[in-house]
Amino acid sequence: MASSRTVPDRIGYFGPFGGQFVPETVMAALAQLDDAYRRARRDARFQAELRQLLQSYAGRPTPLYFATRLSQALGRGVRIYLKREDLLHTGAHKINNALGQALLAVRMKKRRLIAETGAGQHGVATATVAALFGLECEVFMGQEDMRRQALNVFRMRLLGARVVPVTSGTKTLKDACSEAIRNWVTTVRTTHYCIGSVVGPHPYPLLVRDFQSVIGREARRQLLAREGRLPDALVACVGGGSNAIGLFHPFRNDRRVQCIGVEAGGTSLAPGHHAATLLKGRPGVLHGAYSQLLQDREGQILSTASISAGLDYPGVGPEHAYYQLTRRARYAAVSDAQALRGVQLLTRTEGILPALEPAHAVAYLERLVPRLRRRAVVILGLSGRGDKDVQTIADRLNGTAAHRV
Amino acid sequence: MERLRTACNRLCSARRTALVPFIMGGDPSLEATKRLIVALEAAGADVIEIGVPFSDPLADGPIIQAASARALARGARPRRIFSAVASVRSRVTVPLVCLTYWNPVLQFGRPAPQAFFRAAHASGFDGVIVPDLPIEAAAAAKRSAAREDVATIFLAAPTSPPPRLRAVARASEGFIYYVSVIGTTGVRRALPAGLLHGVRQLKLLTTKPVYVGFGISTPGQAARVGRAADGVIIGSALIHVIAAARGRSAVQAAASFVARMRRAVGR
Numbered sequence: 001m002a003s004s005r006t007v008p009d010r011i012g013y014f015g016p017f018g019g020q021f022v023p024e025t026v027m028a029a030l031a032q033l034d035d036a037y038r039r040a041r042r043d044a045r046f047q048a049e050l051r052q053l054l055q056s057y058a059g060r061p062t063p064l065y066f067a068t069r070l071s072q073a074l075g076r077g078v079r080i081y082l083k084r085e086d087l088l089h090t091g092a093h094k095i096n097n098a099l100g101q102a103l104l105a106v107r108m109k110k111r112r113l114i115a116e117t118g119a120g121q122h123g124v125a126t127a128t129v130a131a132l133f134g135l136e137c138e139v140f141m142g143q144e145d146m147r148r149q150a151l152n153v154f155r156m157r158l159l160g161a162r163v164v165p166v167t168s169g170t171k172t173l174k175d176a177c178s179e180a181i182r183n184w185v186t187t188v189r190t191t192h193y194c195i196g197s198v199v200g201p202h203p204y205p206l207l208v209r210d211f212q213s214v215i216g217r218e219a220r221r222q223l224l225a226r227e228g229r230l231p232d233a234l235v236a237c238v239g240g241g242s243n244a245i246g247l248f249h250p251f252r253n254d255r256r257v258q259c260i261g262v263e264a265g266g267t268s269l270a271p272g273h274h275a276a277t278l279l280k281g282r283p284g285v286l287h288g289a290y291s292q293l294l295q296d297r298e299g300q301i302l303s304t305a306s307i308s309a310g311l312d313y314p315g316v317g318p319e320h321a322y323y324q325l326t327r328r329a330r331y332a333a334v335s336d337a338q339a340l341r342g343v344q345l346l347t348r349t350e351g352i353l354p355a356l357e358p359a360h361a362v363a364y365l366e367r368l369v370p371r372l373r374r375r376a377v378v379i380l381g382l383s384g385r386g387d388k389d390v391q392t393i394a395d396r397l398n399g400t401a402a403h404r405v
Numbered sequence: 406m407e408r409l410r411t412a413c414n415r416l417c418s419a420r421r422t423a424l425v426p427f428i429m430g431g432d433p434s435l436e437a438t439k440r441l442i443v444a445l446e447a448a449g450a451d452v453i454e455i456g457v458p459f460s461d462p463l464a465d466g467p468i469i470q471a472a473s474a475r476a477l478a479r480g481a482r483p484r485r486i487f488s489a490v491a492s493v494r495s496r497v498t499v500p501l502v503c504l505t506y507w508n509p510v511l512q513f514g515r516p517a518p519q520a521f522f523r524a525a526h527a528s529g530f531d532g533v534i535v536p537d538l539p540i541e542a543a544a545a546a547k548r549s550a551a552r553e554d555v556a557t558i559f560l561a562a563p564t565s566p567p568p569r570l571r572a573v574a575r576a577s578e579g580f581i582y583y584v585s586v587i588g589t590t591g592v593r594r595a596l597p598a599g600l601l602h603g604v605r606q607l608k609l610l611t612t613k614p615v616y617v618g619f620g621i622s623t624p625g626q627a628a629r630v631g632r633a634a635d636g637v638i639i640g641s642a643l644i645h646v647i648a649a650a651r652g653r654s655a656v657q658a659a660a661s662f663v664a665r666m667r668r669a670v671g672r
Binding site for chain 1: 464465474482507509512513536539560562563566587588589
């Protein structure tokens with residue numbers, strides 16, 4: 001069971017998942033990173049420096065907000081709390097991890113950061129910390145994502161980062177990730193690869209999880225102070241799965257707390273039309289880790305589709321695959337259309353515009369609440385704000401009657 | 406496995422620089438792959454590497470990425486590449502080595518990874534190279550390949566510290582694949598500085614043959630590498646020749662390119 005031993009083990013396995021499946025050229029760099037992170041984890045100065053930056057620069061702690069009108073709209077006396085990562089500097093939870101990794105990069109004397117990005121939030125976070133620490137920054141982004149997240153492309157450039165369009169494959173997050181790894185293979189002596197999610201080879205799933213666990217630690221403390229009890233359920237969206245792991249992990253030993261990850265259901269659950277990796281995948285190796293994967297019978301990676309660039313990925317973090325295997329968490333899918341309804345629901349009831357990614361989690365509440373006991377308490381991971389998605393949302397809602405609901 | 410080991414050792418003691426061309430299975434077609442295998446041996450290849458394409462080849466630069474995509478688009482599934490190889494195996498005597506990524510091996514069939522190695526062996530392959538399977542993760546794969554009489558060849562990189570180099574050398578069978586550059590596969594104008602030094606350092610740690618690949622593009626470069634290494638692997642440059650020639654002349658163009666490389670590294 002998830003609670004009975006610590007994961008990952010020394011070599012990065014969460015049960016059968018995880019590990020290191022990368023070209024030999026970067027193996028030494030992974031060992032160096034593993035070593036640097038092990039020392040940083042125990043180093044009070046590193047932790048204090050990170051805590052200080054999270055508070056004074058990123059805006060932690062974020063509020064745990066009781067969503068009165070959303071709760072009323074969903075009924076049954078269920079009380080919904082929003083963990084407001086959308087209020088962080090740069091507009092999403094990604095900054096928690098980017099700050100941690102930038103501090104590590106500086107410790108390893110690497111003056112250049114590279115990153116992959118889908119929705120652009122991790123790219124913006126990495127470009128931001130690069131500016132903050134005076135580091136060089138290059139962000140790999142699928143050409144298709146650059147089109148649909150044009151605002152974030154401009155933000156990254158404004159921050160001094162170079163945005164490299166990726167034109168191979170599906171031109172989305174998967175290919176951006178491959179290209180970032182290839183670049184890292186080439187520049188590994190001077191460059192730290194700042195991975196944006198709990199994916200990739202060990203130690204990335206471990207260190208990104210640790211840097212994001214601040215979300216769950218705060219939420220747990222805040223809810224105990226406010227309600228005097230633990231939640232019945234945690235709900236968060238899952239692409240690679242960093243905000244969800246960040247929320248779930250500090251509750252992993254609270255066996256009564258249900259953890260539910262919500263994946264991108266796209267337009268349908270037919271192959272190529274969604275990004276619901278945990279629902280529809282099989283174990284395999286992509287981007288350095290053994291985890292669940294959307295692939296064909298012969299192990300070629302399938303293309304994915306989602307209205308949300310940040311969830312549009314055929315893999316998932318190995319710790320999620322492990323939580324699913326051990327039933328510590330369960331996973332569901334929400335379609336593009338439902339996610340748009342989620343955007344409208346939260347905007348109209350609370351005046352909060354969520355990013356399309358957490359809008360999937362919001363939409364899932366309509367399915368979850370009827371199955372919860374009356375007056376249950378739910379924490380929803382509101383991982384980012386929706387400003388970046390206004391154009392996409394407008395395009396999708398115009399021409400339908402939905403926006404007049 | 407024995408054929409590969411014997412061939413590599415024999416080349417080494419005869420002081421002949423091994424010439425190892427790489428082609429992508431199914432690019433431009435499976436029919437061409439068959440003819441290429443025969444023609445490359447005749448042109449002077451000592452070992453032939455044949456790729457089984459993967460959708461997301463992390464160690465490869467644009468040329469081999471494009472070749473993988475072309476092969477996949479034309480339906481170059483592992484089983485079809487294996488049958489193509491099997492159909493010409495008796496016409497060539499050189500060892501054949503299969504290069505692919507770990508996921509296609511894992512998904513090939515049950516029990517994994519043994520099913521892949523069994524099929525590879527049955528089609529006439531003598532060894533496999535899996536660039537995203539580092540030695541730490543390879544113990545079980547190595548045992549199951551050995552049961553199927555398939556050699557496992559591992560990569561050593563300029564960034565590998567000496568203890569890793571020693572471990573790679575111990576694990577690698579037939580030859581050790583030394584990666585010439587800190588980077589992905591691809592055509593390069595110049596050899597990286599320090600390459601020959603790196604090769605000599607590795608050779609101090611092992612008695613096994615050291616073959617160098619990644620970026621060796623011209624006969625001149627091959628000749629220089631051949632002075633320090635036991636073999637040279639020609640990948641992207643050859644793939645480029647094949648892609649540029651198109652169609653029927655591709656086999657001819659590839660053979661004459663490999664023949665030039667042969668003359669450059671010596672008979």
